[in-house]
Amino acid sequence: MSSGMVKARTADVVIVGNGALGLSVAVETALRDPALRITVVGPGTRPGSASVAAGAMLNCFAEVTERTGEHPASRAKFALAREAARLWPSWLDRLAETARDAVVPVRSARGTLVVLGARSTGDGAGSMRAIRATAKEHGEPFQDVDPYGIGWLEAEAGDQPVDALYLENEGMVDARCLLTALGAAASGLGVTRVADTVTSLVTAKGVVTGARLSSGTVLPAGAVVLAAGAATGRLIEQLPPGMVQPMLNGTGVALETERTRGETVPYVVRTPTLVGGCGLHAVPLENGVEYLGATNHVYLDAPAGPRLGTVQALLSGCIAQLDRSIAFSAIRRWHYGLRPVTLDTFPLLGRAPMPGLFFATGTYRDGFHCSPAIARHLAGLLTEGGTAGDDSYAVFTPGRKPIETMTVDDAAERFAEMTLLVAVERGMRLPHFLDTEPIAAACRQRARECVELLGTPVALAPEILVALSQADAERVRGVAGHLSALGTRP
Numbered sequence: 001m002s003s004g005m006v007k008a009r010t011a012d013v014v015i016v017g018n019g020a021l022g023l024s025v026a027v028e029t030a031l032r033d034p035a036l037r038i039t040v041v042g043p044g045t046r047p048g049s050a051s052v053a054a055g056a057m058l059n060c061f062a063e064v065t066e067r068t069g070e071h072p073a074s075r076a077k078f079a080l081a082r083e084a085a086r087l088w089p090s091w092l093d094r095l096a097e098t099a100r101d102a103v104v105p106v107r108s109a110r111g112t113l114v115v116l117g118a119r120s121t122g123d124g125a126g127s128m129r130a131i132r133a134t135a136k137e138h139g140e141p142f143q144d145v146d147p148y149g150i151g152w153l154e155a156e157a158g159d160q161p162v163d164a165l166y167l168e169n170e171g172m173v174d175a176r177c178l179l180t181a182l183g184a185a186a187s188g189l190g191v192t193r194v195a196d197t198v199t200s201l202v203t204a205k206g207v208v209t210g211a212r213l214s215s216g217t218v219l220p221a222g223a224v225v226l227a228a229g230a231a232t233g234r235l236i237e238q239l240p241p242g243m244v245q246p247m248l249n250g251t252g253v254a255l256e257t258e259r260t261r262g263e264t265v266p267y268v269v270r271t272p273t274l275v276g277g278c279g280l281h282a283v284p285l286e287n288g289v290e291y292l293g294a295t296n297h298v299y300l301d302a303p304a305g306p307r308l309g310t311v312q313a314l315l316s317g318c319i320a321q322l323d324r325s326i327a328f329s330a331i332r333r334w335h336y337g338l339r340p341v342t343l344d345t346f347p348l349l350g351r352a353p354m355p356g357l358f359f360a361t362g363t364y365r366d367g368f369h370c371s372p373a374i375a376r377h378l379a380g381l382l383t384e385g386g387t388a389g390d391d392s393y394a395v396f397t398p399g400r401k402p403i404e405t406m407t408v409d410d411a412a413e414r415f416a417e418m419t420l421l422v423a424v425e426r427g428m429r430l431p432h433f434l435d436t437e438p439i440a441a442a443c444r445q446r447a448r449e450c451v452e453l454l455g456t457p458v459a460l461a462p463e464i465l466v467a468l469s470q471a472d473a474e475r476v477r478g479v480a481g482h483l484s485a486l487g488t489r490p
Helices: 020-032 072-098 124-136 175-188 229-236 308-322 326-329 366-382 391-396 408-425 439-452 462-470 475-485
Strands: 011-016 038-041 108-117 160-175 192-194 198-204 207-213 216-227 247-258 268-270 281-282 289-291 297-299 330-342 347-350 357-361
Touching: 011 020, 011 207, 020 175, 020 192, 072 160, 072 175, 072 366, 072 391, 108 124, 108 175, 124 160, 124 391, 160 175, 160 268, 160 289, 175 192, 192 366, 198 216, 198 229, 198 308, 216 229, 216 366, 229 247, 229 330, 229 357, 247 308, 247 462, 289 308, 289 330, 297 462, 308 326, 347 366, 347 391, 357 366, 357 391, 408 462, 439 462, 439 475
Parallel strands: 011 038, 011 216, 038 192, 108 268, 216 357
Antiparallel strands: 108 160, 198 207, 207 216, 247 289, 247 297, 247 330, 268 281, 281 289, 347 357
């Protein structure tokens, strides 16, 4: 962190990050207290932005798995998604009103069809059961759908859906349109936009007092909010060791395609969420254009672009499991973004241990969907006379130790489960006289070796273990040092 200054442009609140979360926090805060001087900092092109690359599905119940209710933190994360789902309609109305003279229509579509393919493992079937059970528990309407009667989808032989359900209240919003609307609303409220990158925090006597830009400019501020997605990791590394857990990079690749055969999906069509990953999905945009995603690979240091094997898996998966007519679609645009993933996979929301610093990041795959709810929480913390924030967010406090939702042995088992699931989806088939146990045993051993390298027994999600297993020794030592520093904290 730096304490020097080149020149000053004072603000009450500096928000680092100009994606969906950063702009949403700015708009909500400005609506609550128009007198506040708010500055949003972020590069105009938003390189690697998860918001720009998002689908963006507004899914809550469609994301449910058998693990959603296992731990208080998982339940709190689901409650956050439910609150966001409730807020979205009024949030879009408020953005339209706040944009004033700017006409910024935000395209959206209601409805989500969740389909389970024949090649899916028991994890997928478990997610389907969990979606139904959770929807019933909370009174969320859904319809069971005949998987053999979906005429406008034609999966490849052997990958046809064997189960399907429709969630009428879930859907999508066009991410690119929403970012434009958020920008117009921010401008209408007098929020200052700075097209630059924050390289360091400015501190004085242990208090964050501003942010330094790559240009050398220093922005003094009464509060700094880190909402820069995966890029927040560079600033976390400058904090005292063990103060806030490391940020990893969840890479996602998707593409926009134009139909030449078959019917464009009328609403979101997706597969259920699986262990360590997210479901394939097709999202309708406009004029026969579909958004096809998604992929989920976590790295300590993100690659410069999507890996060819990842792209191959996405394309083959959408064609095989959703609709083989997609193979004839014309590619219009590729999307590649980095999701902010914490070591424990739960978000960083609220006040940091260092005074003057706030977090609105680490949301993994849920930042876009949850942005209206997270913005309300942060605005409550930032505005004078506002609420002190929702106590239900306390589990996500940035200064926490990593949340462990399972034992180390359970984590190793889920790592093995994820590996086998991917192998089956990619076509693995063993002869009748062999089973998968030797493969699973090797995977469990690999997971335990990753934990041993950290020097601290900690239960990590399968995708985090994969990231550690692929990182170089120096980067793993950095994570180990963080865990060691955490261990000395009260």
